[in-house]
Amino acid sequence: MQHKARIAMTAVSLLGLSMAAQAQDGERHITLASTTSTENSGLFDAIIPQFTETTGIDVRVVAVGTGQAFEIARRGDADSLLVHDTVGEERFVEEGYGTERADVMYNDFVIIGPDGDPAGIADAETVAEALSLIAEAEAPFASRGDDSGTNRAELRLWDSAGVEPGGEWYRELGSGMGPTLNTAAGMDAYVMSDRATWVAFDNPRDLELLFEGDDALFNQYGSILISAERHPHLKHDLAEQWHAWLLSEEGQQAIADFEVKGQQLFFPNAKQ
């Protein structure tokens, strides 16, 4: 009995290890570090199959905050990078981690709030005015607080509104976009979200879109090729194909065709 049990245990664990080993070679694939906004909206589920059909390359998406995505790429753990923090992206290239950065698409940020709009931002002219109204009313505002692309954009907007956010009403959550929306819904707070995550979000409760359309809310996504010099082990040729496809007519069309609830969420703007 004792004997058999031990043999069985060994066999099963060897199985586990071999399975683990199998998973790592597999077919041709690249690992893409990207943000939760693109993954959560379902964009990748829509466009990656088209890319795979054309090239035979699978794209494995690790969706994290922009800060963590940069870190993963910097350490050489991803073959490609698609994020939305133009300033950070340019710095990434300047520091020599990336060789090329290209605009891929954009969407925009929107300000969400409780349907009663206690701060009255719906009629504001600019986003700066909207934010100032929230600060004056000291209406609860849920901030990502996670150094993500959205968080960085939000902080720049407060800055331009001349407000130093803080105090009881300003809640830094340290969470992704989705959890932040969940929390905001729970405490009837204002929150800034990228439009894609907001439209795809299924738990709005009393939240609604209150402010949109200011050019300052423009949210640019860029694709970056990672330096082969720094990380020679990465699959640079496959990553280049992905990068090129995103910028190609086919890739741009795929992005334009992606809709959630009848709305286009990302607008391709690669320089042809």
Next chain:
Amino acid sequence: MNDLSGRLTAEIPSLVLEGASFLHRGQVLLSPLDLRLTGCCRTLVMGPNGAGKSLLMRLAHGLLTPSKGRVHWEGRTPRQAMVFQRPVLLRRSALANLSYALAVNGTPRRLRKPRAREALERFGLATLEKRPARVLSGGEQQRLALARAWLLDPEVLFLDEPTSALDPAAIKAVEDAVQEFHQRGTRIVMSSHDLHQARRLADDVLFLCRGKVIEHAPAETFFTAPASSQARAFIRGDLVL
């Protein structure tokens, strides 16, 4: 196994204790002790509770090392086995308990089951071979422990109060087993506080009181003319502390 039963009794080495004592947390549980156990007889270790009988058995069997002095066998260490007051049986069937002991002493796999069955038969446990050892009755468990000791073919068998928790029928079975071991040529060292049992079994008696050996005498001498007042009191049935 039968081929071993003709063993010459003279072969069994003597057990020697030289100034062996045992202390636990500064308390003397066994005073320095010189002792020599020779030959193939049945030694009964007697004395009131707490006299140090179990301790002496454990020192002799090598389960404990003396705090001072030494315990050794003259010439070579004999094959030994020990049966405890409460039999320690593994969480397996009666048969598996015996096969286990055989596996430990290096018996080839194909011989284990037949030998184990033979021993179960000898100790009247044949019908219980598949039963989990730990659901057997107290008497059955002790017989199984004796069967296990039997399979190890010990030259010296220690029994520490093996019958103190048993009913008369079970006591009889254990005593019969002890006699069988003896007839096979096994030296017996058994502790007991039951005078009748000692009378039935003992060749010689080792009488302990408060961690000291008071008397070591042939059984007849001990029971008819004990030398010490403690032994006299013990035999009379007075309370000896």
Next chain:
Amino acid sequence: MSDDANAFQTALALILGRDPDLVGIVMLSLQVSLSAVLIAALIGLPLGAALALWRFPGHGVIVVILNALMGLPPVVAGLSVYLLLSRAGPLGELGLLFTPGAMIIAQIILVLPIIAALARQQVEELFQEYREQLTSLGLSRLRMIPTLLWDARLGLVTVVLAGFGRASAEVGAVMIVGGNIDGVTRVMTTAIVLETSKGNLPLALGLGLVLLSLVALVNAGAYLMSETARRRLG
């Protein structure tokens, strides 16, 4: 709250519908957690037994560390394994990051202290009981280990189940080292986190119920097994 009722319906639909994606996620969850638990048991049970049988300088320190590690936050385990397996880390060459292999390693780190520490307690108790008899039979301590582990098996099943519970419930470690990649490293817990962040609470809760049923199933199997054995062995 209609969400709760929704979750049950969703869970039921998920189980009955046998959605291939869900089946894949469930299978991967089981494979990762069971592999981690088995490997951790192969290391942890003898390790726990050794700690029960031997006293040596530093023994107490090891026991305290093991007990403390039972409370290791999964995120910390995940982060450590991430830094280890990252290309810039010492084991980066293996290319294990963002694979099920990395998830198994991270969960081994979480489960091993539980199994070793609890096994030590179980074996120590049994050792007190068996010690004299096994010594009398002439066993060295090393040779006592298999006997003690086998005879403690009923209690050790519970120990291993506790390890499995920790492995299947944690999300922090597998999220970081697996990356929650669709079809590759997405398991039940990371899928639940993802659906929650999408605001799809009924689906998230439904997945949670599926996970719970799965764990309950494994536990029921182990319970039946050990109860049968207990009745048989007394």
